[in-house]
Amino acid sequence: MTLEHRSNDEWIAALRGLGPRSAEVVGMLEGYLQRVLRRVLHGRIPTEDVTELVQESLMRIVASLASFRGDSAFPTWATGIATRVAFTELRRRHVREERRQEFDGVLDDVRQLASRNTPAPEAAMSRSQLTAALEHAIATRLTERQRVAVLAELRGIPTIEIAERLQTNQNALYKLTHDARKKLRQALLEQGFTADSIHEHASEAVR
Amino acid sequence: MTLSRANLLKLLELIDVTSAEEIDCSEFLHRVAGYIERLGPDGTPPPGYEDVVQHLRICPECLEEFEALYRALLDES
Numbered sequence: 001m002t003l004e005h006r007s008n009d010e011w012i013a014a015l016r017g018l019g020p021r022s023a024e025v026v027g028m029l030e031g032y033l034q035r036v037l038r039r040v041l042h043g044r045i046p047t048e049d050v051t052e053l054v055q056e057s058l059m060r061i062v063a064s065l066a067s068f069r070g071d072s073a074f075p076t077w078a079t080g081i082a083t084r085v086a087f088t089e090l091r092r093r094h095v096r097e098e099r100r101q102e103f104d105g106v107l108d109d110v111r112q113l114a115s116r117n118t119p120a121p122e123a124a125m126s127r128s129q130l131t132a133a134l135e136h137a138i139a140t141r142l143t144e145r146q147r148v149a150v151l152a153e154l155r156g157i158p159t160i161e162i163a164e165r166l167q168t169n170q171n172a173l174y175k176l177t178h179d180a181r182k183k184l185r186q187a188l189l190e191q192g193f194t195a196d197s198i199h200e201h202a203s204e205a206v207r
Numbered sequence: 208m209t210l211s212r213a214n215l216l217k218l219l220e221l222i223d224v225t226s227a228e229e230i231d232c233s234e235f236l237h238r239v240a241g242y243i244e245r246l247g248p249d250g251t252p253p254p255g256y257e258d259v260v261q262h263l264r265i266c267p268e269c270l271e272e273f274e275a276l277y278r279a280l281l282d283e284s
Binding site: 035036039040067068069071072073076077079080081083084087091130131134135138150154155156158159170171174175178181182184185188195198199201202203 | 210214215216217218219220221222223224225227229231232233236237238239240241243244266267268271272275276278279280282283
């Protein structure tokens with residue numbers, strides 16, 4: 001029986017240790033994830049470490065079984081979880097190797113912002129009104145944690161690093177930055193910018 | 208602190224696609240498998256997955272994972 005021919009219920013039962021061939025089925029998923037993760041990672045993590053990631057993925061998959069909604073084939077869902085585990089590890093390694101100084105740079109930016117009187121948009125003659133309005137909104141509308149999170153994300157710092165430095169988790173970090181984006185959007189609208197004008201300026205980024 | 212032009216545009220792009228209600232990265236993880244299985248052959252997003260498409264525009268890390276997962280599943284099939 002191949003991966004494709006097994007029903008979602010059969011997968012779940014096997015991973016819960018039920019059924020006569022439970023160990024065989026888990027071994028099948030393990031081999032599949034090993035193969036797929038090697039593709040996903042493109043040699044960026046040594047093979048022996050991929051084996052560890054597969055084991056960690058299997059634990060995460062089993063722990064998340066109750067949240068599987070059945071709106072895809074089970075192996076596709078399981079591969080999504082394994083991909084998250086693998087990329088989280090990749091980002092951890094990247095942070096350890098290269099990015100510590102980046103976060104210190106973010107904190108410097110936030111400190112400078114707090115110690116400076118950012119001009120209100122109408123007073124900013126030398127920069128575009130939009131730039132001035134956005135910087136003013138960052139300085140006046142966001143909390144310090146929101147400023148740190150937004151500026152760190154703009155620098156491309158992995159969320160795992162930002163969450164760790166802010167002593168929070170990634171879901172709470174997402175909410176923090178989502179609330180910040182909503183505040184900034186609202187501030188720009190209050191300054192007279194329209195949704196269309198924001199979209200027009202933003203489109204420059206993808207041209 | 209001043210925003211560089213690149214960061215200004217990046218932030219504006221994020222603000223532009225910000226919705227009142229968004230899914231976070233955990234919810235995205237639960238929905239991405241169904242999204243991939245229903246993607247059209249030309250990459251057309253399936254109906255009912257607008258929240259997933261919106262998250263992909265906001266979150267570069269989930270986008271990176273989605274692209275890797277999609278390619279790996281294509282290779283496997």
